Amino acid sequence: MAFTSKNIFINLPVKDSNKSTNFFKELGFEFNPQFSDETTSCMIISDNIFAMIMIEERFKGFSKKEIADTATSSEAIFCLSAESRDQVDELVNKALSSGGKSFSDPQDHGFMYIWGFQDIDGHLWEVAYMDESAINQE
Numbered sequence: 297m298a299f300t301s302k303n304i305f306i307n308l309p310v311k312d313s314n315k316s317t318n319f320f321k322e323l324g325f326e327f328n329p330q331f332s333d334e335t336t337s338c339m340i341i342s343d344n345i346f347a348m349i350m351i352e353e354r355f356k357g358f359s360k361k362e363i364a365d366t367a368t369s370s371e372a373i374f375c376l377s378a379e380s381r382d383q384v385d386e387l388v389n390k391a392l393s394s395g396g397k398s399f400s401d402p403q404d405h406g407f408m409y410i411w412g413f414q415d416i417d418g419h420l421w422e423v424a425y426m427d428e429s430a431i432n433q434e
Contacts, residue, residue, distance in 0.1 A: 306347045306374065309355035309363045310417045313337055316349045319416050322394040323387060341376065366418025373412070375422040381409045384423045388413050391421070407431055 310316040317327060317337040328346070331338035336350040352363055364371040378384045385402075391413040392398060399420055400412040407430035412422040 302344060304345045306345075307355060307358060308347055308349050308417070308419055309352045310349050311352065313349055313351050316415065316417055319391075319394050319396070320347075320349070323390045347374075366414075366420075370420055373420040373422055375410075375424055378423050378425045381425050384409055384411050384425050387423050391415070 308316075313335060317332075317339070320339050321327070326340045328338040328340055331346075331348070335354040336348055339347040339349055341347060355363060376387075378387065388398075388402075388411045395416045396413045398412070399414045400410075400422070402409065402411040408424060408426045410422055410424040412420060414420055
């Protein structure tokens with residue numbers, strides 16, 4: 297039997313949880329106060345996907361490995377789905393105007409449109425729209 301998971305929790309180390317939380321609030325994300333405190337904010341990405349934004353000292357309690365230096369390394373690229381090309385542009389433009397940086401140019405593949413940004417802690421995020429009707433055609 298294949299493994300499936302009901303929820304995904306992404307743990308992200310940040311320098312200042314308040315600044316990072318405010319950055320993502322400006323992008324339109326909501327937070328669950330039940331799983332948030334002075335060191336961690338629980339960002340709701342969807343009904344089953346959450347990002348635990350935690351200060352580096354708290355994050356270090358979960359891993360013995362060094363925290364990646366996002367100025368020189370990429371630990372992952374988190375890709376969020378969008379409902380339209382306009383929604384991709386809207387979210388990335390909000391990120392850029394809220395202190396984020398671009399890490400890629402918009403990519404238009406016809407059936408798929410992707411654009412990415414770095415959050416204020418250097419974590420990489422892509423936002424992608426995919427026209428599923430174009431994919432399902434044979």
